[in-house]
Amino acid sequence: MTKDIKKLALTGGAAAAEALKQIEPEVMPIYPITPQTPIIETYAKFQADGEVDTEMIKVESEHSAMSAAIGASAAGARVVTATSSQGLALMHEVLYIASGTRLPILMLISARALGAPINIHGDHSDVMGCRDSGWLQIFCENAQEVYDKTIIGMKLAEKVNLPVMVIMDGFNTSHSVENLEILETEMVKHFMGERIAIAPLLDTANPVSYGPVALQNSYFEFKIDQEAAMLGATAEYEKIANEYEKISGRHYGCFESYQAEDAERIMVLTGSATGTAKVVVDKLRQRGEKVGLVKIELFRPFMHVELATILKNAKEIIVLDRAQSIGTNAPFHSEVINTLYEANEIKKVKSFIYGLGGRDIFQTQIEDVFMGKQKDKYIK
Amino acid sequence: MNKELTKYLSSGHSACAGCGFPAIVRAILGEAKDEVVVANATGCLEVTSTLYPYTAWKTPWIHNAFENAAATMSGVERAYAILKRKNKLPGGDKKIKFVAFGGDGGTYDIGLQSLSGALERGHNFLYVLYDNEGYMNTGNQRSSATPYGAATETTPAGRASFGKTEMRKNLMDIVNAHHIKYLAQANVAYMADLKKKAQKALAVEGPSFLSVFSPCTNNWKFPTSQYVAIAILATETNFWPLYEVENGKHKITLEPKNVKPLTDFLKTQGRFKHLFSEKNKPVIDRMQRIANEEFARLVSLTEKEI
Numbered sequence: 001m002t003k004d005i006k007k008l009a010l011t012g013g014a015a016a017a018e019a020l021k022q023i024e025p026e027v028m029p030i031y032p033i034t035p036q037t038p039i040i041e042t043y044a045k046f047q048a049d050g051e052v053d054t055e056m057i058k059v060e061s062e063h064s065a066m067s068a069a070i071g072a073s074a075a076g077a078r079v080v081t082a083t084s085s086q087g088l089a090l091m092h093e094v095l096y097i098a099s100g101t102r103l104p105i106l107m108l109i110s111a112r113a114l115g116a117p118i119n120i121h122g123d124h125s126d127v128m129g130c131r132d133s134g135w136l137q138i139f140c141e142n143a144q145e146v147y148d149k150t151i152i153g154m155k156l157a158e159k160v161n162l163p164v165m166v167i168m169d170g171f172n173t174s175h176s177v178e179n180l181e182i183l184e185t186e187m188v189k190h191f192m193g194e195r196i197a198i199a200p201l202l203d204t205a206n207p208v209s210y211g212p213v214a215l216q217n218s219y220f221e222f223k224i225d226q227e228a229a230m231l232g233a234t235a236e237y238e239k240i241a242n243e244y245e246k247i248s249g250r251h252y253g254c255f256e257s258y259q260a261e262d263a264e265r266i267m268v269l270t271g272s273a274t275g276t277a278k279v280v281v282d283k284l285r286q287r288g289e290k291v292g293l294v295k296i297e298l299f300r301p302f303m304h305v306e307l308a309t310i311l312k313n314a315k316e317i318i319v320l321d322r323a324q325s326i327g328t329n330a331p332f333h334s335e336v337i338n339t340l341y342e343a344n345e346i347k348k349v350k351s352f353i354y355g356l357g358g359r360d361i362f363q364t365q366i367e368d369v370f371m372g373k374q375k376d377k378y379i380k
Numbered sequence: 381m382n383k384e385l386t387k388y389l390s391s392g393h394s395a396c397a398g399c400g401f402p403a404i405v406r407a408i409l410g411e412a413k414d415e416v417v418v419a420n421a422t423g424c425l426e427v428t429s430t431l432y433p434y435t436a437w438k439t440p441w442i443h444n445a446f447e448n449a450a451a452t453m454s455g456v457e458r459a460y461a462i463l464k465r466k467n468k469l470p471g472g473d474k475k476i477k478f479v480a481f482g483g484d485g486g487t488y489d490i491g492l493q494s495l496s497g498a499l500e501r502g503h504n505f506l507y508v509l510y511d512n513e514g515y516m517n518t519g520n521q522r523s524s525a526t527p528y529g530a531a532t533e534t535t536p537a538g539r540a541s542f543g544k545t546e547m548r549k550n551l552m553d554i555v556n557a558h559h560i561k562y563l564a565q566a567n568v569a570y571m572a573d574l575k576k577k578a579q580k581a582l583a584v585e586g587p588s589f590l591s592v593f594s595p596c597t598n599n600w601k602f603p604t605s606q607y608v609a610i611a612i613l614a615t616e617t618n619f620w621p622l623y624e625v626e627n628g629k630h631k632i633t634l635e636p637k638n639v640k641p642l643t644d645f646l647k648t649q650g651r652f653k654h655l656f657s658e659k660n661k662p663v664i665d666r667m668q669r670i671a672n673e674e675f676a677r678l679v680s681l682t683e684k685e686i
């Protein structure tokens with residue numbers, strides 16, 4: 001297939017909706033919450049204009065949104081939902097049921113702070129709260145990535161029979177207009193193919209029971225199998241990302257390494273701040289500083305070996321988290337320590353927390369971090 | 381066991397002998413004309429019917445969580461709608477009826493929001509509440525369906541307590557407030573009445589609701605052989621009137637000729653045993669008053685609509 005390029009100026013939320021329009025999910029249970037609303041509102045307008053044929057279920061809570069998504073996915077449909085913050089927290093119970101039942105569902109997240117105190121702006125507290133829920137978690141840096149990873153994530157979910165979250169930063173990405181390239185709809189549809197559901201609930205001639213009680217003699221095995229499926233999902237992710245690269249020209253992986261090959265100091269982070277940090281890296285490189293960064297793209301499953309390879313030659317690792325793990329090390333910080341320990345590498349690791357509740361982070365602050373001038377753990 | 385009876389729910393489930401709900405499930409699903417897909421809230425029915433690697437269900441069945449059977453069914457039912465529209469149903473085109481089962485805890489309490497949402501959105505499904513008046517699967521705690529005066533593990537009778545101090549809430553009125561076409565209250569002991577209501581409920585395009593009295597031998601504390609006899613007493617004392625609301629019209633479907641005193645029902649069960657003391661006589665009196673008043677209110681609703 002040839003590459004047809006169409007350029008648009010869209011917010012991250014609209015980019016997600018654009019990708020969804022091309023995917024045209026069959027069922028989409030939705031419930032509003034800032035900053036996710038542009039995704040579902042844009043899609044609702046596509047529906048209202050007859051551009052897509054999707055069963056949008058306007059449920060009465062996020063708990064019901066995920067519950068309906070589970071029902072629809074078990075039934076055999078292609079299913080998408082979207083949320084943020086309190087909504088994701090409210091879903092928490094059923095997130096585990098979606099993954100434990102091995103149901104493909106794509107969920108777009110505009111990552112946002114969690115109350116209390118209530119705050120509608122971006123950070124990663126919400127998605128970190130469900131990092132052990134058995135969902136794949138894919139982070140996006142900008143609107144282009146949101147568009148691309150929405151398509152990749154949908155295909156991946158159905159390939160590995162696990163639910164996938166595609167995460168953008170609330171407001172920074174969800175509400176910022178950027179130029180991006182989109183593919184021809186036909187190309188996306190061809191890339192996606194049809195969902196081939198295993199033992200769908202609607203196959204009444206071959207009845208199955210979804211969600212039984214499993215006791216001491218079987219529960220453990222279910223969970224072992226689930227973890228194996230999660231770990232195996234990385235290879236599928238890479239495969240699908242490679243196929244996608246062939247039609248889009250854009251490459252995605254578990255991590256994006258930027259100027260890291262010969263860097264002495266490497267910053268590990270994700271999301272919209274990565275764009276800012278790249279500018280700083282370029283600036284410092286011009287001044288002769290050997291700095292680089294690693295952007296986490298696939299956070300669950302987390303590929304420690306791959307990260308260790310990227311970090312191998314660095315002397316100092318600087319980890320930027322946009323969430324706390326109150327009472328212990330911040331999430332990315334913990335992962336990086338695990339990575340280094342498992343690779344038998346002893347390196348200096350510095351941990352910083354930034355951007356809570358939508359607080360901006362500026363180039364000068366990132367520069368200070370690289371240059372050892374930021375002493376406080378919190379980049380305020 | 382009879383093949384027709386076990387067409388949907390087989391024998392070999394692990395519900396207590398003398399439990400009310402297996403007969404309810406079989407009676408209702410037995411009236412289905414189309415294929416059936418079932419959703420089940422967490423609770424005794426769910427736990428006793430699907431102990432992995434076994435299942436008693438011979439029809440597609442899904443359990444998600446405690447509070448979300450109605451929301452889960454919303455997703456299944458809409459998936460059906462679009463897959464049918466796109467000619468993508470597994471096994472080809474067919475008509476499917478969707479039936480959700482929930483206990484009183486999963487319906488009156490924790491699942492009320494999910495039920496309300498699904499009724500309001502108008503999904504094409506029948507929701508069946510099997511009401512055993514408490515959280516039985518977790519060992520008999522009170523729910524908002526537990527009657528005033530009943531002793532449960534969280535409302536125990538004691539020197540300073542006569543059991544539950546609140547009246548049961550009227551879920552039928554709440555469901556009726558959603559303007560659905562058909563809802564009815566039935567009783568496992570009145571099979572012909574229950575089946576007729578099931579037929580009507582299953583025939584509705586859109587949401588319908590059945591609230592079915594389901595004695596619990598284990599926690600109401602009565603001999604396993606007695607569930608039908610006790611269920612009959614519930615209706616004969618007007619503790620559990622049989623009625624329906626069809627297109628907004630209330631109708632009592634079976635009115636006891638000689639209403640028995642409520643104590644005839646109460647004295648059959650351990651959960652009310654503590655009430656038969658001098659001290660608790662006012663509690664029984666109040667229970668009788670509640671039953672009388674509720675029935676009178678129901679009668680007035682039927683009269684108003686004639």
Ligand SMILES: Cc1ncc(C[n+]2csc(CCOP(=O)(O)OP(=O)(O)O)c2C)c(N)n1
Nearest residue numbers: 422423424446483484485486514515516517
């Ligand atoms: C969110 C949640 N809270 C509590 C429970 C524990 N729980 C499981 S079943 C149950 C009681 C079910 O009561 P009911 O719905 O009346 O059904 P029954 O067991 O009486 O048939 C409870 C409290 C749960 N599974 N999930």
Ligand code: SF4
Nearest residue numbers: 396399424596597598
């Ligand atoms: S505890 Fe009660 S409701 Fe549960 S199976 Fe036994 S009799 Fe039935």
Ligand SMILES: [Mg+2]
Nearest residue numbers: 483484514516
């Ligand atoms: Mg109960």
